[in-house]
Amino acid sequence: MTGTAIIIVALIVALIFLVIIVNVMQQQKERQNAERRTEIARQKAIIDETEDVMLLSSKMPMSKQLMRVLLTRVVNALQSWQKVQGTDEVNRRLKDINGQLKELDGGYSEISERAFQVPDNEKQAIALLQGLKKLRLLIRAEHNKGQVSPAVFVDEEKRIDRLLIRINLENLMSRATSSMLTKQYGSCRQMLDKAETVISAVTVPDEYIAGKISDIERLRAELAAVNRKVEEENQAKLKRKSDEDDLIFNKKKW
Secondary structure (H helix, E strand, C coil), X not given: CCHHHXXXXXXXXXXXXXXXXXXXXXXXXXXXXXXXXXXXXHHHHHHHHHHHHHHHHXXXXXXXXXXXXXXXXXHXXXXXXXXXXXXXXXXXXXXXXXXHHHHHHHHCCCCCCCCCCCCCCHHHHHHHXXXXXXXXXXXXXXHHCCCCCHHHHHHHHXXXXXXXXXXXXXXXXXXXXXXXXXXXXXXXXXXXXXXXXXXXXXXXXXXXXXXXXXXXXXXHHHHHHHHHHXXXXXXXXXXXXXXXXXXXXXXHHC
16 A cells, blocks of 8 residues: 555544544534533423412412522522523522512511412412412422421421311302302202311311301201201191192092
């Protein structure tokens, strides 16, 4: 093989090697970009999910400690996003959320449980239930990561339980009342049975639960009165029929 041929072969080998290196680098770059996009999407999902739950603070009681946990969750997600791909938008949002964290100690006011009103609209009530369930999952996730103290975790779990019970009871009692008004007494009785089942799971009844027990007893009494009235009417019908039969029988004898 001549010197020229050797040089040509060497150049071809070098070119092939260069193409391989370029392909490997390109694949690595594409893989890094894909991983970056995946990580950004994951952090964005965390932020969106957390901010959706934070919107509940305008509709239900949410403590300052809980808001701090949620805002910190957003901050952590934004910081992870910033490490992967820092942008002006991410920096702006990070500054905004940190500002909200500082404002918590100043003038945060929450809706009291006593003032909390369950939405009359069933769809809104269901949305609130779903939001509370998401909130519970977030709190547990943050607690598992050590972001929530045991005391705050226990307090928030109990608060969520109380709100879930309250929403369920309001929904059941509303349906029971509607059934009573439309004379669907069987449905009314079923709703009251379900409400009593919910109440039976409450270990420490409060003033609200006591009020619902009174409402159930009142509706039970109304149902009993309706049943008595129906029974009296049925007895009266039977008596009239019996009297009519006796009259016809006596006429036939004559």
